[in-house]
Amino acid sequence: MTRRWDRRRRLLIGATTIVLLGAAVFVVRAAWPNDRARSVDASEALERYREATADATVADEPSSSSSAPPVDPPAALPPAGVYRYRTSGSESIDALGGTSHTYPAETTLTVTANGCGVRLRWDVLVERREEWRLCLGDDGIELPPLAASYHEFYGTGRLETQTCDGAVLLLPTDERPRPPVEWFCTLGDHEWLPTWQVLERDTLRVEGRPVAVTHVQMTVTDDDHYSSTPSSTGGSTSTACPWR
Amino acid sequence: MSTAKESRSDSGIIGDVVYHEEYRADLVSLTPMT
Numbered sequence: 067m068t069r070r071w072d073r074r075r076r077l078l079i080g081a082t083t084i085v086l087l088g089a090a091v092f093v094v095r096a097a098w099p100n101d102r103a104r105s106v107d108a109s110e111a112l113e114r115y116r117e118a119t120a121d122a123t124v125a126d127e128p129s130s131s132s133s134a135p136p137v138d139p140p141a142a143l144p145p146a147g148v149y150r151y152r153t154s155g156s157e158s159i160d161a162l163g164g165t166s167h168t169y170p171a172e173t174t175l176t177v178t179a180n181g182c183g184v185r186l187r188w189d190v191l192v193e194r195r196e197e198w199r200l201c202l203g204d205d206g207i208e209l210p211p212l213a214a215s216y217h218e219f220y221g222t223g224r225l226e227t228q229t230c231d232g233a234v235l236l237l238p239t240d241e242r243p244r245p246p247v248e249w250f251c252t253l254g255d256h257e258w259l260p261t262w263q264v265l266e267r268d269t270l271r272v273e274g275r276p277v278a279v280t281h282v283q284m285t286v287t288d289d290d291h292y293s294s295t296p297s298s299t300g301g302s303t304s305t306a307c308p309w310r
Numbered sequence: 311m312s313t314a315k316e317s318r319s320d321s322g323i324i325g326d327v328v329y330h331e332e333y334r335a336d337l338v339s340l341t342p343m344t
Contacts, residue, residue, distance in 0.1 A: 112343050119344075147342025155333025169333055177342065190333070217329075272337055 099220035103167035106189040111148045111174040118178055119146065142207055142237070143184050143200060149175040157194060159219055167191055182210070193218035200236070207237040209262075211251070226254040234262045236282050241267060246285075260286045 153173040158166035169190055176187045183201035190196070198213035211230035216223060230251035238244060244264035251258045265281035 108343065115344070145342055147344040149342050150338040151335040152338055153333065153335045155331070155335075157329065157331040157333075159327045159329050161327040172338070173335060188335075272340055277340070 099162065099222075101165045101220045102193065104192040105170035105172075106174060106192055108148065108150060108172065108174050111176050111189055115146075115148050115176050115178065142239070143202060144177050144186075146177050146179055146184065149177065151175060151188075153190070157217075162220060165219060167193060169194075183207075193223070201233065203233065203235065205235055206239040207235075208233040209236050215253075224254075228253045228258065236262070236264065237280055238264060241280060258286065260284050 151173050153169050153171060155169045156166050157169075158164065173188065173190050176189070177184050178187075179185075180199055181201070183199060185197065185199050188196045193216075195216045196213070197215075199210045201208050201210055210233050213228040215226045215228070217226070218224070228251055230249050232249075234247055234249055235244065242264075243266055246261045246263040249260050249262060251260060261284070263283045263285075265283055268279050268281055269276045270279050271277070
């Protein structure tokens with residue numbers, strides 16, 4: 067009788083332990099933040115572009131009594147629309163055990179008319195995008211001092227605004243290289259000091275055709291919050307779209 | 311356009327984190343969709 071009772075008690079303790087362990091695993095998994103990396107389909111970007119331009123058309127449409135001549139968009143700025151980019155790469159952070167987002171094979175850059183020029187929005191993921199503007203200045207195409215980066219990890223997003231002390235010339239109309247220009251910026255809450263340099267002319271192939279471009283390089287070396295950020299981008303003097 | 315970026319943030323939404331990003335993006339077509 068006693069032996070049977072002991073066996074029942076051990077079974078009960080074992081079953082209870084298993085249930086408690088299962089519940090603990092369930093609670094931890096439920097409470098652990100989920101992280102996602104969702105691509106932005108070209109059709110989504112196009113739909114958003116059309117909605118934005120439809121709104122702008124209504125808002126900006128001149129009255130029928132206006133005698134002002136139509137204004138052509140600046141020739142050197144990229145035509146508005148959605149551009150497709152063949153993409154590779156990833157981002158990662160080491161928080162909460164670490165996670166990474168692999169970028170999709172195709173991403174979109176949406177160009178819309180904005181103020182002195184155009185606004186560009188590169189949708190890498192739903193959780194990752196860049197926004198900046200380009201304006202036509204006296205000496206060529208300039209990068210105005212306001213831009214933004216969006217990052218989202220574990221379901222929590224953050225839009226960091228970059229504010230700088232003036233516009234920087236990216237694509238000179240004379241097509242000549244320029245010495246490095248230091249830019250004083252704040253990114254989020256931190257000081258950020260990129261250096262921009264207009265490099266040599268080059269030829270790249272798009273759709274099988276050679277296209278003349280100007281290389282532009284941005285470099286950041288900072289031992290503090292943004293410890294080392296070398297980067298580069300290319301641009302065409304005919305369209306000012308980032309190329310490679 | 312391409313970049314390789316490494317940054318460290320001590321005021322991020324999830325504390326002290328190291329962020330790394332590397333990508334390359336090539337324009338597919340000169341003609342935008344509208």
